[in-house]
């Protein structure tokens with residue numbers, strides 16, 4: 073009897089993993105005993121993924137009838153990220169990412185020394201990039217991503233020159249990639265589907281970055297619908313990184329408080345302003361989400377769960 077119980081316990085994690093699809097997550101309505109300011113901000117981001125981006129102004133936050141203001145550094149960063157259409161992510165997250173931004177800077181310096189030691193004319197044509205520029209590049213097809221390592225100061229593009237002319241293509245980029253990898257960097261020439269031979273970055277992919285810096289999930293969540301679309305429509309061998317990112321984001325969300333995406337009938341006697349708002353009542357089990365100058369809606373509170381495998 074004891075032996076069977078033991079075997080059963082060993083199999084339990086295997087069974088529960090086999091039944092879920094960790095690329096799919098949904099909000100299951102359920103009672104929520106307490107709720108914090110980070111939950112409100114996560115729910116605001118959750119909704120603007122479906123609708124408009126960002127709050128574009130001050131965000132009114134209220135929990136069980138009391139106004140709350142962000143005081144800790146995480147909540148303040150989340151608010152700053154929601155506040156602007158194109159937040160300066162590199163400065164917003166600099167102190168959080170500092171160790172890796174600095175390590176990347178010295179890898180970049182070493183790489184350039186190696187290239188110049190070969191007698192090549194080379195320089196970094198672009199390192200840091202703002203979000204607006206990133207999204208223009210995406211719109212014109214020159215980049216495949218809405219959020220890139222460049223935005224966090226964790227990627228750079230090498231330009232190699234011959235007689236003062238920039239070389240768009242050259243076997244030297246492959247050699248540069250080899251040097252970069254010896255220094256522990258990841259080379260864009262290895263990217264499947266959209267190779268980028270001048271590009272080097274500090275992390276293998278976005279999932280690896282988010283695993284090391286889980287607060288950055290907040291930035292990637294903004295583009296969740298985009299990742300889900302790539303994963304659903306791309307060729308399997310080209311979407312492994314996207315799948316890994318979705319799974320990583322979902323693991324971080326599992327069990328967190330969410331707004332269940334079926335609007336409910338508004339409670340009585342609620343007054344609203346034009347300001348962007350997140351108002352939650354954990355006792356009554358609802359959250360009200362309103363973008364600035366638009367209609368708001370009430371949702372059931374719940375927690376994230378993995379979908380079952382079909």
Ligand SMILES: [Zn+2]
Nearest residue numbers: 227228229271
């Ligand atoms: Zn690049």
